[in-house]
Amino acid sequence: MDTLDVVIVGAGFGGIGAAIQLKRLGYEKIVILDREADLGGTWHVNSYPGLAVDIPATTYSYWFEPNPHWSRLFPPGAELQRYADNVANKYDVHRYMRFNSTVECARWDEDERLWQVTLADGESLKTRFLITATGLLSQPKAPDIPGLESFAGKVIYTMAWDHSHDLSGHRVGIIGTGATAVQLIPELAAKAADLTVYQRTATHVIPKIDMKIPVWLQWIFAQVPLVQRFFRLMTDALFELALATALHHKGLRRLDIAMADLAKINRFIAIRDKELRRKLTPDYDFGCKRPTWSSNYYPTLTKPHVHLETNSIQRIEPDGIVTADGHKTVIDTLVLATGFDLWDANFPAIEVIGRKGRNLGKWWRENTFQAYQGVSIPYFPNYIAMCGPYHFSGFSYFNSIEYQMRHIDRLFGELRRTGATEFEVTEEANALFKERVGKLLEKSLFTLGECTNSRSYYFNPDGEATLLRPTSTRNAIREGSRFPLSDYRFR
Template structure:
C-alpha cells in the first residue's frame, strides 16, 4: 500500500468517526484506533435518548451513501433506529476490533522531532500516532446556563441530552428551559402525563409541519429488489434541499424568492394554536432560516393543552422548589429539564490539542475557530477535524459533508503513508479560505436575518455553517492539493 503502515487515531465514534474508519479500512489502512469516552458507538444518537428523539433530515439521505438501509421504518427515523444503523455499520465493516470505548482522550501533543502525535487517555495511558483526527462533532457537549440558586433546587434536574429515565414524570410539575429542536420533540411526549408543564421560551422559532410517515412493507421489499428506487428517493430529497431550501439561506436572491413561501408554510402550521395572543408570542420577528427552521406536527397542538404554559420572561433565579422570572413570578416545579442545546463552538473539547510550538488549539482559535475546508488548522500538522468549523449545513444532511471529509482525509493518509513525514496546511491558504468563507456568509440569512443563533460565536462570527451548496463542498474536497500544505519528507 505504501512505505509505512500508518497509525491513525480517531477521537469519536459517531457518524463522523465510524464513516472515516470505514473509508480508511477500504483504502487499505489497518492500524486504526477509534476512541470514545462512552461505552458504545453512536455519538449524539447514543447520548440523546429523550422521548421522541428523531432526525429532522429524511432517513434515506441521513445515512451513508455506501450503506443504504432499505427498511427504514419511517421517513424521519427515530433515535433507536439510527443508533441501530450505526451499530450495524460498525459490525458490517469490521470496526469492532478497532474500538477503544470508555476511553477519553484528554491531551494530544505533537512531537515535531518524531513527526507523531502523543496522546494521553483519562487513566494516564500514553500512546503515539502518525495521524490524529478529531471526530468530536459540533453537538456533543451540552450547554447548561449557570443561574443563581441552581444548587438549592431540591427536585430532579437534567439536560435533554442526558435524560434521566429513572425519574418518573407522571404527575410531575415540569419546567422545560428552552424551546428548540429537542424541546419540540419531547414536550408532546411528556405533556400528557404531567400535572403541569411550563416552557420557558428563550426565543421563538419558525416551525413547519413535519412530513413524516411510516413506510409500508411493500416499500421495503421494493427498495431491496429494485435498489434504484431508494437511490432516486435519496437523490430527490438531496435536490429538494440543494436547489429549493439552500438558496433561501445562502443567497440574497434566493431569500427574496423563497422567504415568503416559507413564512406562509410556517404560519399555516402556527394556526394550530387556538389562543391568538399565544400565536402572536410564538411568531418570530426575524427572517426564516436565520435560526434553524424546526419541524413538528405535534408541538403547536400540545400548547393547546390546559396543563401546558409558555413563559416569555427570562429566568432570574432557581429556588428550592421552582423558577423565578424577571417579571417577579415564582413558578412552582419539581423537575427542570434543560433544553438549552450544545456548546457548538467547542469542536474538540474537553480534549487539549497542542501543536509543535506549544500552541494550544483553543488559544489559536481565540478570535474564532478556523480550519481550511473545516478540517486542517495551520500549526497543527498531521491533524484533521471532522464536522469542524464552517461545515454545518443549514439545509440538507451532514452525512453528505462527512463523506466528503472522509475522502479528503483518506488522501492525506495516503500521502503520509507514501513518504511524507508531516503535512501542515499553509497559513496563507487558510487565511484566504477563511476570508472568502466569512465574506460569503456575510450576506447569508444566518448573518443578516436579524437573530442570534448557535451558528454565531460571542463576536457574531459565523463559525459553524458552510456558506454554499453541499455539491460545492464536495467539489472543493474531491482532490487534496499538496501545494496547500507544507510537506516534510
Template sequence: MNDKCHKRTAIIGAGMAGLLAAINLKKAKREFMVFEKADSLGGTWRDNRYPGLTCDVPAHAYTYSFAPYAEWNAYHATGPEIKRYFEKVASDYGITPFIHFNTEITACHFQEASANWELTDAHGENHIFDIVIVASGVLHHPSTPDITGLDDFQGSCFHSAQWEDDLVLENKNIGIIGCGSSGIQIATALTSVANQLVHFQRSPQWIMPVEQFNYTEEEKQDFRDNQQLIDDIRYDKQYWDNIYRFNKGIINPDSPEMQMIEDICRDYLEASIQDPALREKLRPDYRAACKRLIYNWQYYDCVQNQNVFVETGSIDRVMASGVQMQDGTFHTLDILVLATGFHADRFIKPTSVIGRNGLSLDTFWSPRPTAHYAVTLPGFPNMFMLNGPTGPVGNFSLIDIAERQWEYIDQLLSIIHSGDAETVEPKISAFEDYEKRRIEAAQKTIFSSGCSSWYLDNTGIPMTWPWSYQDFADAMQQPILSEYDIRGAS
C-alpha cells in the same frame, strides 16, 4: 510496504464520523485505532435519549451511501433506531473490535523530531500515531443556563443530553427550558403524559412543517427486496430541491428562496394556532432560518392542549418547588428539563492539542474555531477534522457532508501513505485567504440577520460554510495541493 510508508492513524470519536473514517481506513487496509470516551458508540445518538428524539432528515437519507437500511420504522427515524443503525454498521463492517471504549484522549502533542503525534489517554497511557482524525462531533458539551437557585430545586433537574432514564413522567408537573429542536421534541412527547407542562421560551422558534408517517412491514420488505426504492427516497428530487432552496436562501437573505421559506413558516404558524394570544407568543421576532430551523409536524397541535402553558416571560429564580418569574408568576414543578443546547465552539476540547512549534489549538482558535475548508489546520500536520468548524450547517444530512469531506481527506492521506510526504498541512497564507473570504461571505448570510444562535462565534460571526452546497461539494472533490505545505517527500 516499507516502514516509511507504514502509517498509523488515530480516530478520536466513535460517532457517525468516526465510524465513517474507520470503515474507509479498514477498506484501504490501513492501520488505525478508534478512541471513544464513552462505553458505547453512537455519539450524539448515544448521549441524547430524551423522549421524542427524532432526526429531522428523512431516515433513508440519513444513512451512509454504502450502507442503506431497510428497517426504518418511519419516514423520520427516532434516536434509538439511529443508534441501532450505527451499531449494526460497525458490526457489519468489523469496526467494533478496533474501538477502545472508555478511553478519552486528553492530549494530542505533535513531536517535531519524529514527525508524529503522541496521544495521552485518561488512563495515563501514551500512544504514537502518524495521523489523527478528529471526529469528536460538535454538540456534545452541554450548556447549562446561569439561573439563580438552580441547585435549590428539590425535584429532578437535568440537561436534555443527560436524561434520567428511570424517571417517572406520568402525571407530573414538568418544566422545559429551551425551545431548540430538543426542547420542541421533548415538549411534544410529554404533553400526553404530563399533568401540567410549562414550556419556557426565551425566544420562540420558526417551525418548518414536515411530514411523518410509519412504514408498514410490507413496505419494509419491499425495501429489502429492492434497494432502488431506498435510493428513490435518498435522492428524491423534492428533498434535494428543498436543500438547495434552503441553501440559496441562507446565503442570500433577499432571495425568492428565502422569501418562500419565511412564507411557509409564517403560514404554518397562522394556520395552526387558533388562539391569537398564543400565536403571538409563538411568533419569533427575527427572520426564519436566522436560528437553526425547527422541522416538526406536531408541536403546534400539542402546545394547544389544555395542560400546556407557554411561558415567554423572564425567569427570576428557581426555587425548591418550582420556577419564580419576574412578573410574580410561580410555576410549581416536579421535573425541570434544561433543553438549553451545547457549547458548539469546543469540538475536541478540552483535549490539549499542541501542534508544530508548540502552537496550541486554544491559541489558534482565538477568537474563533476554524479550519481550512473545514478540514485541515495550519500548524497541525497530519490532523484532519470531520464535521469540524466552518463546515456546512442546516437541515440536511451531516453524513453526506462527512462523506464528501472524507473524499478530500483521503486524497491527502494517499500522499502520506505513498511515502511522497511525511507531513501535510495547509499553508497559513492559504488558510488566511480562505478565512478572510469566509468571514466576509458569512456576514451576508441569514445567520447574521439579527438573532442569538449557536451558529455564531464569540464575535458574532457565523461559524459556517457561507457559500452554496454545490460549492462545498466541488471543493471537496479535490484538495488544491498548492495550498498545502507538503514536507519530507521521498
C-alpha cells in the same frame, strides 16, 4: 510502546466514516477512542422521549451505505444507533474502538514527528496521524440561573434522560424551546398533570410531513436500491434548496419569506389565541437557526394543562421557578432543554497543541475560527479536524462526513503515492480559503438577514457564522476530491 497509524477521537458517525476510509487505504493500526460506553455519538447519549432525526433518513445516512429498513421518513433515535452499529460491523471498524476512554490532550512531538495522545487515566499513545471527530451536540449547556442547585425535586438534562423517573401526575417545568424541546414537549404533556414551558427564544416550526415506511416499500428498497436512491435525490434536493435560500439571500429572499409564512400558517391553524400566537412568533428571519419540524408542538401548547411562560427566569427555589414579574410556579420535576455548549466545549473538544507549541483553542479564539476546507489548520501537521470551522455542509452531518472522507482519501493517497510521512496545510492556502468563504458569507442570510435575536449555534461567540461551509454540497464534495495538493506541504 508501539506507534499507531491513526488515533481517531470519537466513535460517532464521523469517526466511523474516517475509519472506513482509512481502512480502504490500507491502514490497520487504528484506534478509535470514545469517552462513552458505546458508539453512536449523539445518538448514543441522547434518548429522551420523542427523539427522532429531524432530516429525512434517506438524506441523513451515508450515501455509500443506504439503509432500506427505516421504519419512518423521520425515524426515532434508536434506529440511528442501530444503523451506526450495523455500519461499524459491516465495514469491520468496530474492532478498532475503545470505549470509556476520555482523551485529555494531544501534542505534536517535533523530535519524534508523532502525536502524543494523553488519556484521562494517564495512558499515553503515540500515533502518526490524529483525527478528531468529536461531533457538536454532546456537551449539555447548564443554564446560569440563580438557585438551580437548590431545587429539591428531580432535575433531568435532555441528553441524560432518566427513564426510571415516571412523570405521570407530576408538575413539570421545562426550560428551552429549541429543536430538542419541540420534540420533547408533546411527550411531556402526554404524561404530566401540569406542564410549564419557559421560552427565551421563539422558533419557526413548520409542519412535519412524516410517515411510516411500509414493509413492502422497505422490501423494494432492499431489492431495487435505485428506488431508494430516487427517494434520496428528492430529499437531498429539498435540503439543497433550503441551503441555497440561506446562501443566496438576495436572489431567493422570497423563498425564505415563504418558509417563514409556512411556519406562520402552521401557528395560525393550530393556535386561535392571538396572544399565544404572538408569543410564539419569532423576531428573526427563517433559517437563522436550524429548521424545526413538528405537527404537534403548537397544538400541545394550546392544551389547558400546558402553559407558555415568556417572562425571564429570576431564580429557582427548592419547590419551583420564580420569573421576573414575581410569579412563582411550583413544580416537582425540572427538565433542562437548554441546548449544548457547542463552541466552548467542541472547538476543540480536547486540548490540541501543534508545532511550536501552538494551542489550537487559544489560537482560534485569538485569530478567529478557521480551517482549510473545514478540516486542516496550519501548524498542525498530520491532523484532521472533522468538526472544524466551516465543516458543516447541507444541513445533514452526513454531507460533511462524506466530503471529508473524500478529502482524507485524496490527502492520504498522496502520502502513499509519494512516500511522504507528513502533511500540513500551508498558511497561504488557509488564508485564501478563509477569505473566499468570508466573501460568500457576506452574501448570505447569516450576514444580510435579521439573525440578531436568533441565539443560533451557527454563530460563534464573536457573532460569525463560522460553523457553516457556505457552498453547496456538490461543491463541497467536488473540492474534497479535487483540492490542489499544492495547498499542502508534504515531507
